[in-house]
Amino acid sequence: MKLKLISSIFILLGYNSFAQNAKTDLSDSLVKDKQVILAKYVPMANGEYLYKGYQIPIDSFINRVNDFRADFNAQIAKDKLSDLSILKEKDVMFYSYNVLAHYQIYYGMDSVGMENFGKVVQEKRGEPNFYKLIDSAQKKAFPKRLSNDERKRLDDIIRKSTDLNDAALFKTSAAYRTWLNDYLKGVQRKKYLADTALGYGGDNVAMLKVIAAEISDPFIKEYLLYTFTGTVIKSVKNAGAKESAYKDFMAGTTNETYKKGIMEIYINYKNMSSNAVSPDFNYTDINGKLVSLKSLRGKYVYIDVWATWCGPCKAEIPFLTKIENDYHDKNIHFVSLSVDRMADKAKWISYVNDNKLQGIQLMADKDFSSDFVKKYNINSIPRFILIDPTGKIVSGDAKRPSDPALRKQFDSLLK
Template sequence: MQSGDRKDTSFSRRMEEAAMSMHVKRLDSTERKLLDKLSLTDWDKNDAALFQQSAWYRQMVDQYLSVIQYSKYRHLFETSIHNDNMRPLIGLHISRGEITNPFMLEYFTYAGTRNALKMLHDKPVRDSLYNSYIATAKHPAHLKEIREIYRNANTYGDNMPAPDFSYEDINGKKVALKDLRGKYVYIDVWATWCGPCKMEIPHLSKIEEQYAHKNIQFVSLSVDTRADKGKWKDFVQKEKLKGIQLLADKDFQSDFIQKFNINAIPRFILIGPDGRIISADALRPSNPALKTQFDKLGI
């Protein structure tokens, strides 16, 4: 592995051996323990020079932090399943428990705070996390991004006016959110490459059919890249998707997506006839409670 001007040959060799073992044969219990030793324990997770110079090394550290939540930090992971505040914070907790190098710790604190602020719905918890980060962070670019995410979370939350958008539909016609005022709007943020998104499509189609003549518009907003516009159009046509099919102008960097702090899909948003956000993180079509919510709203 080449890392800038530096080669980490021992780390590269160990990772290559582990990858080869995984692909060549099914491992028995002894071999699995050896592989776990190679990939989870037998290397330095706090090498700041490699972290700055090697994308492969950064990927391995990220993967390590993700994997150990199911083993070393299983108690936190199990608690987070039923705790809406713990779930967004678990990555931050694990990073602080594993990363000791100051440079790397600053980065993972920023990354964990960024992700948690995008997911937290409890305002006091979000405020506390934000204030804690702002009080100690020094990286200008990180501070700017965290402030923007926090501002968006407070500006475009439930009961707030929804930001407008204007994106092209499947026929190239511009559709703006304000054009749909007077009806409820249920927005599905998805992409053709997203497996969980595609799993929701049959459920969404059923909901669309059930509420076809009600006071609601269904909008599917794709975050496929502009380079994949043809792929998106082909998928929509092949699957005969209904509702208003839109393509965001800059995938995840699109203004509407950024204002809702969306960093994972599928994501659903429910907006009222008055243009105010009913739910910035709405129930999925596969959740039976969505129909109950629609009926309670009188849709």
Template sequence: MKKTLSLLCIPFAVHAQKNVFLKGRLPEFAGKTVLLENSKQLKAPLYFDAKGNFVFSGELDSAYYTIDKDIQLYLGPGMNLVLEGKLNELHLQGPGELENNAQANINYLIQKIFPVSNGHLQKEFNLIEPEDFIQLTKQFKDQAFSLLSKQGFGSKFFKSQQDHVDYTIKYFIHDYLKRYGIDPVREDEYYKLAQSLKPGSDLPEILLPAAKAIYVRRLPLEKIAELQAMVWEDFDLNNGELYSFSPYYKSLISVRLDALRTAELVKSPYFKSKSSFELKRDIVQRDFADGPIKEELLFQNTLQLICGSINDDKYLKDYLSVAKDPGYRELVQLRYDKLKLVSPGSEAPLFSYKDQTNHTVSLSNFRGSYVFLDVWATWCSPCKQELPYLKEIEQRYQHQNIRFVSVSVDMQAHRERWLQFVKEQNLPGTQLIADRDFRSDFIQAFGINTIPRFVLIDPDGRIVDSNAPRPSNPKLQQILDKLLLNNLSSCATCSSK
């Protein structure tokens, strides 16, 4: 009988060893349900009671996970962790604490040796010599590897953290190269000058001398080549494990992809006819191996390509023919289906927003005229660069059947700043501010997540183009001339009848 019992217990024991157990108290999540996620599209709900207590048990592969995208953990079979404290002062106890504490200590070491400000190494690094900076990277690597060597970690975790250290060093050498020789005082003066310039100023003529003046030192070309080699030689484009948790490696992948895009443009002028997102999508498809990095980059660039244009069908078909990740495929399909509702010929969603005099203006007020809609914000530099061209277009068509409407996605809390900008720049046309910035229903309906964005609507309130050319693009004038001429001919025909 005892022998039989022991045999019956074996499957349960094996199952328990595969499970990960999490429990604890996180008051900041009290009463909420958040997700335990990883790069393989796992989305397991974690339920927190009124005091922030939770319990989770499930089979998980050894990998990096996040809780509500705020807490990063390394989890694997047999781990049994108790989590307590605040999100920025989390305490872990139990099997698995050694790995997670080691990772936390390495990240603390990064912040200590490479302090950043506004996304870059702090300004005191700008003027230190390369030899001194390389010595810092060696110091960091020695201390980080010392932390890893003190424990008997599994080979997968150990290798991932080694890679994390190596690519963190590559990232900061790359950042050091970009910032070397910049005088902090002159840089501040440059940005003050840039912010003081009004749209329409001759920016290159005014800013270029100031931009050059911020550099008080230059590295010899051979030293630049040496440092660049430290970053890019033997660079692995396909380290999916590292990509899942290292922001430094992830950032370098983005930099590398931009560099590959630039190289493509140098190869052939043909590529200039393609958008940045289309070109990067093609590079990812060609140069990246199948895996999580390729899947995410294909997803990100396709999501930008599908924007309500006549090419959406092709972009969706191309994506679905190569993408394998079911989660990303579903999200791209959902975006396509949503934007199909605002495709050319569809009735434009309506809005009612306040103008600068606090009067409510609705899209329906412009029925009977073409509407050229500019979605922008006062903080958006590319948007402000379009303003002189927009003014010229408005002036050109001021006596024709087209209305120009600008909708700002500035937050309502910044309404006064928007009002002041509209007044100072003497912006023409109808000036409106969306009720809930990017979250506004009208903005969401068009899937707008980057600006500037331009929408063209016909006199019947139907969409002509939900991603129209910018005012700086000569193609816009050709489109408007053709539409207005056809409209005029149509009206003349109607009148004669």
């Protein structure tokens, strides 16, 4: 529970890695403005939960969520299309389950404690006692906790439904898809233990077994296998696990669109591991000048793929700055490639200028949908890439600046 809680804190603060979503034809078209109505019952502002909501006693919070459902269901009951009404009621039901799950994770959170937690992550990373400091800060961030009985009570509500195969709802309700994903992950933790030798990515490999065994609806099963197979190929370090996931999926699906998508991810992975020439880019720097990767040939190129909203990315910046200073006269370019949305370009420029970031500062043209980002199968950030002076890939998933092994690699290459 402690690891799950700490991980959840990182997510709330924006210290999580960003995962790319697979391209789909799925929609969220049943019930609009659920957040607007929810804000009548749960403290929210601009679609975000407020800290005071995490202080509400459990009985009161459950009652508020029930009132939210009753409000919507009264509106839905007026709908003359009975089949659609049933789907709408389910959409609101699963949305309410997700609200309760969020409350269960973040109950008792203190705003001052969370601010301190963020400072510890930003300023103390790399210190020998970092994890002790994190543990202490986490306790201050959550001075109040739910009892085991209270957690079980919420679990019984959230997990009340075992409807894992409603294809019509899956296609039209983001709330149901979120609930189902969380439900299956819970099943994985209880029944399908991950191979610890695969590290963090082992959970995604185990999820392939969960989906195959627990889901019977053909549409949902094929979509989830497609999604998690892509995640395994992109993120798991073990080559054997990647190959097995790829072969199993290609042998088991008849969906040509999914096959094409997984094959593209697999080819990108193989290119990164075969000393291939790197895909090029041509992106705008902080001064509005276009910079191509080809124009940087003749030197090694170390690329930091990051975003202003990404906590782990920003935690690496002090280490990156130190390395840039220590190797400034060596045969290497340092490039920071932002995947912030174009709508947030002004925010990116301000962050770079305010923090006096060094190196070549670029912004990708379509955030995570940019060609260069997709060619490197980047499904989370921060991500680091190392390219040699001829433009060939040394590593598509290079060591982080905070890893001492990076300096050893640079020392061996930049003699």
